Amino acid sequence: MGLTAVGIGSGIDIGGIVSALVNAESASKIAKFDVNEGKLNAQISGIGALKSAMSEFNSKLESLTKAETFGSQKVVTSTKDYLSASVDKSAVSGVYQVQVEQLAQSQKVGTAVVADDTSPIGEGSLSISVGSGTAFNIDVSDTDSLTNIMEKINTAEDNTDVTATIIHGELGPQLVLGSKKTGEDNSISVTATDTGVGTGLSDTFTMSELTPAKNAIVHIDGVKVVSQTNSIDDAITGVSLTLTDADIAKTTTLTVSQDTAKTKGAIEGFVESYNALMTTIQDLTGYDADTKQAGILQGDALPRSIQSQLRGMVSSGVDTSDGMQMLANFGVKTTREGLLEIDSDKLKDSIENNQSAIAELFSTEETGLAHKMSNLVDTYVKSGGIIDGRDNSLDEQLSRIADSREQLNRRMAAYEDRLYKQFNAMDLVVANLNSQSNMLISRLDSLPGVVKQNN
Template sequence: MGLTSVGIGTGMDIGGIVTALVNAESAAKTAKFDTNQGRITAQISGIGALKSAMSEFNDKLKTLSKTDTFGSQKVSASTKDYLSASVDKTAVSGSYQVKVEQLAQSQKVGSAVAADTTSAIGQGTLSITLGSNGAFDIEVSDTDSLTDIMKKINDAEDNSGVTATIVNGELGPQLVLGSSKTGEDNLISVNAVDTGTGTGLSDTFTMTEVTPAKNAIVHIDGVKVVSQSNTLDNAITGVTLTLNSADVTKTTTLTVSKDSAKSQSAIEDFVDSYNTLMSTIQDLTKYDAETQTAGILQGDALPRSIQGQLRTLISSQYETSAGNQGLASIGIKTTTEGLLDVDTTKLSEALKSDNGSITELFTKEDTGLGAKMSSMVDTYVKSGGVIDSRDNSLDEQLARIGKSREQLAARMTAYSNRLYTQFNAMDLLVANLNSQSDSILSRLDSLPGVVKQNN
């Protein structure tokens, strides 16, 4: 910038003139940059909204593409007093009469009564076995008390599931060993070997049974079932029974039936998400003739392509074991607005009577509706996919606009400096001319015989 703003010689507002000339030169280009930047920023926002709706839709598709979304079974019990039950998809629909005769319980064995819990018992080794598990050994020193032995058993790293506790009975304290596992196959065995003087350890650890081990016994439709545990995984195909009380005179009725609620919820979520996506595309690409306003992505080929592919997949037929099948056959139709509408009653009835064809319609690998749609949507929303490429392209356009702004600013700075140089040079010339003019007039006024006129 020049050294002056107001011309000394001319009195002109040089700064104002230069600013006006620079603004006139850059205004059109700046306005174009602003317009393009606003348009691209709006497109980035629109692409972001499109990707968000597609990602949510893809999440619903992935759920719909899983086989465990379909064919689920449910179980109900006439009473929960004696057992509870859960099922997997292999369970067979039907009714089962269950009576619980006996619960499984773990064995407990007790040592002989000790004098107290703090006196030394005797030196030696305790070898303890639980069922078919290998024995683990406890080394007892000549100073260890009943309490010390209890801690050593509970803290042993190779303890296979034996819990030790001290019970202070009427006759004195006893060390009681309990099994963490129920059933008659999980009996506790203790072998004490004395290595010091006396027989204190072996005498104390001559074990007697306090609580017997028992197997669970249930009767299912009159068939006796024996289990080591109160959880029966294989008594009924696909059904897990958990026993909590026994009374062989009481009957619990289990009813296994098809659970279509999960499938229906997944399908309805898919429809809602599809409608949200299609509405988003319509809003982004529409043109309102009344207000003469266009959507952010109006005329853009990307959302139109996505819309066209989705509509094709929605209206297609898919091969199943029951023949070609489409969404209309299960109560899902396309509205005039291009959205989906669900006949919940028809869908519910279709799911309840389904023999596996609806599962195939949505989940059949590579050829099912869910698989095809998910594959198509993935190409757009995955990292490095079509939408990411479009975002990158728009970001690059913004970067180029930013670079062009910098270049324009540099040119305008140079242009401004050049104008200041020219105007300052002109102003200096005028100032010199004014000075010379004043000097000449002064000399003329001082010549003899010249009379100065006063205006």
């Protein structure tokens, strides 16, 4: 690149001069890049904060678009010792007294005791069924033992209702079949047919009941209810019972009531996230007179448009079966600052006495407030949506600045190289002139009659 220190011929600080000239040429451009880059990064940060607040708001809207958020019921049991309960929306509020007399159980039957569970039983076939279900068949060879038969039963492709195991009791081993289904309608039937010599198979598979099949029996407000299983879904409208223990002398009280907390919590979450979004937009676009600082998105039409559209939806009504309804009718009003505020007493009364109207206001398909707001927010925050488009635009602007920086660096490198060449050439000229001057002075001093004067 040439000399980078003091010129040999001229004594001039070439490096310092070149550096100063390059800096003078590039400083204003670099400063402009820095300013623009800083603004773009700030805007990207602001857009990210806006998207985050909108996504959080959208998550709160989701529950308000669902009908089950409104008018749902809840059930409380006085004890969990004998049963558990759940309810759906059709359950009727009320108090129910339940006694569990008997749990449902499955039947178990056993074969005759054999001397050795690894010895052949006898050739033939078995037909096994549970209740009114289709029987499945097992072919037994003349070499099959009780253990082999157990394995064939358990691995039969068409066996869905029976388990087989061998229990070694005091008198010897026997095969025990158990039904996978509870209730008296699901008793086990076994038919053995001998095809070989003797009656070994049919003699062994003369079944005896070890555990009887039982139905579940409960009493609900004095009404006897019988079920094949310990899960009872049709005894009380909208209530499902799962029986876990029985004691006819013990009463479990079921209390079914409206689940107002679910609706209240959803509306409170909506108000909180709406206010957070509005505050975020205000911070991004407003001006703080105390700090004299403007928001990083001040003057940006995007957040202001979002704010305007959402405020318009909040203040407008929704056509329901009870006429035009608004948030304010149910205790959610707009403050002077454009935020939402809850009148707790009015909201509580509305949820308890007019929850169907609240449901229509929020969750009616397409026209409900939550649906309309969610559809609007989706257009901004979804992948490839409006905000992603803005992000991409800002990223492209940053990329162009980076390209411009690179171009400037290349131009400044060429400019610096050119300056060094020019100053080096000048320094060489000065060096030659100095050399010639010195030589001329030396020759003059050597002429006869020339007296060198000292100053």
